[in-house]
Amino acid sequence: MADISNSTQSYSTDMFWTDIQNASEYMNVTTQSLDPSGTTPPRLRSLIFPVVFFALIVLANIISLGAFLVEKRLRTYNNYFIINLTILDLLVGIGLGAVIEHSYIGRYPFSQNACKVISGIFEGIVNASNINVVVICADRHQAVYDPINHYISRSKRKAVIINSLPWVIGLSFWIGYVTVWEFVVDFDNGPHCIQRFHLSPWANMIQSMATFFLPLAIIAVLYVRIFIKIRKTVERRNNKKSTNFADLHLSSSKDTEMTGESVSSTSHTGSFSDITETGRKEGTTSPSRKETKIGNSGQEVSTSASCRGESTAEMTKATRTLLLIVIAFVLTWIPISVIGLIYTIEPRLVVTGLPNDVFIFFGNLKYGNSLLNPISYAMSQPLFRATIIRMFSCKRGPSQVNQPR
Template sequence: MNTTDIFTEVNTMESTFIGFNSTTTMPSVPRKLGPNNQKIAIAVTVSFLMISANVISLVAFIIEKKLRTYNNYFIINLVISDLVAGMLLTITVAHTIIGYFPFSMNFCRVYTALRNASTTVSNLGMVVICVDRYRATFDPINHFTSRSKRKAVVMNGIAWAIGLGFWLSYATGWDFVANAYNTRHCVPGYSFRLIPAILPIFLQVFLPLAVVSFLYLKIYMKIKKTMRGRNVSQMFNLRSCVQEESAISNASIITIAGRADLPKVAVGGMEKDIGKSLQGTLEANDKQRKTPKKKTESKSTPQESTGEMGKATRTLLFIIISFFVAWIPSSIVAVIFTINPILLHQGFFTSIWYIFVAWLTYANSFLNPIAYSVSQPLFRKTVFKILFHPLSACRK
């Protein structure tokens, strides 16, 4: 689902409508003559921001090897999908400028699927990250021992397979089989029916949002519960500190006992060296005390570091916020418009609001790189180096 598939305009109360969604239905209406400068400015700006932000992000991952961690392989997938969406959007920008789709109808059918698939992969990538974070939080040992960069690539590949498979069959396949007339504005055939038009909106937006919201809430509650338990851990740490101090004292006594010239005492007709006896007793006790500690240390469980888990969780939170801001308003408007377009031709929904909401979904693709920078200091440092010291960044 995308909000700029239909570029047919309606002259109602001197306002112009730009189609909200590839799943939007509207009748054939004569176009308003003359270019819409506001629409062109927004289209060009959004496309430029999408491409430039994700190109810089991809370069950052290429030149900084420390960024290519298991968790960031999912971020790299988001960068690639958002970059592909931005590059494909240039055709939509051309459509906006000249007022009609500039290529053939067959190309339109394939293009619709590819553009929708790229944004779908980005949304699925968010779900994959959330599922991975959920497992890392609730099953940290198995998650840590089973994770690998190859596994991350496979999971990302599944997201691409689902996105491309769905849209190539739902949009492209449908139109070729039904020989749909896509109009001069490249309107997909399924968008002329109510249920097929609304279905992708729920599958691509509302369903992923529901899944990630539920999982992230569980993750947050688990982390909060763990953080509360740290007070108890500190009490046990205090106890261990006392034991360590006692061990140090014993070691000192052992050393003194071994070096001191203590008198020998006659016990049962035999002389005994008090110093050696005391030293032997303390050494035996010290060995008994250390034995359980060694066993405990050998059973330390491998799992993510606190810093690594914190960065991954923060990144996920910012990605979810970006998704919500970019997709929800336009998706709600798209559903309303699909059901009854007249409902939107009232009140404050003027031409500029239609255009703004229509292109808002693509803001997600350049808000994601901002989320990476905010949550990961090394990524932010690398981006600043690329922007302000490109030569030194390239030498690295």
């Protein structure tokens, strides 16, 4: 059993030097494997995809930040979380610049000490981007289940504090898991900046859990609860509208019947005194009804003021944005995460059974999340789209005149 374990470890270290470990960590985008000595010349045509991919991520997130900077109406409480996610995705795109340099020269461009530090920071930022999706879900969950307190407590200070959590959690975990661990054991990263946890299937599984599976589980629970709550709220409103319509129809019928009866009784009696007496009674009761109506309207105003919360349009826009972000997160991360899970159970299935190009594609795909997020904002927020169009058409919008609270 020990011999099998040792052979598996040796096989993983030797054969996985760039195909699995280097691709997992740095999105190896070459169409051929680089040998451990780093002497294999790169193919220039293989750099077309990573260069375009890198440029699109950086450009899309810079445009998104520019839209938030130009249009003040986009700087709402909900969009503070989107701005934080945009900054994280921009840093992910910038960090991929080392991947292009690595692929071009055939080795990691910096020293091993820099490799340990930069790798910890880069993986921390990637993880913080995923954790930020969890934070957005948690905030939406509170907005749906406790709308009054959520609306009352909304502030820029609260948004900044909450948005700092992904940075603290992501960087703390990964700097400890990569940088500190490798410095303590004095790990040799080699010419391709291999991380220590990739050499152990179970250590690799821990990082997969922290990066994808744990955030996915939390997101799934929160979003299902949000969906159920919103669905119940919509059904309740529809039932209330139908009930109010039925009551209105019934009351109108009753009023018509009562009016008919009073006219009929008056025409039968023909007594002027009865009409005068009825008029006196109506005159005495009318002011009290007016007072009651005024009192009720005042109570309604105070109640509406105390129950103030997000508008329906604002909640719909935030929920739609969250849905698109979650879909992008799942679609881009689930393939490589499942591959990592299979590698943990049986490394040979991935080493010998998965073509290198396929693994490289799925390794690239997870970083595509940073490209799909800005597209999600544009799809879910009309004002965001209009701002981007105005930026490229160099038109001055009316948003600088009328600013919302």
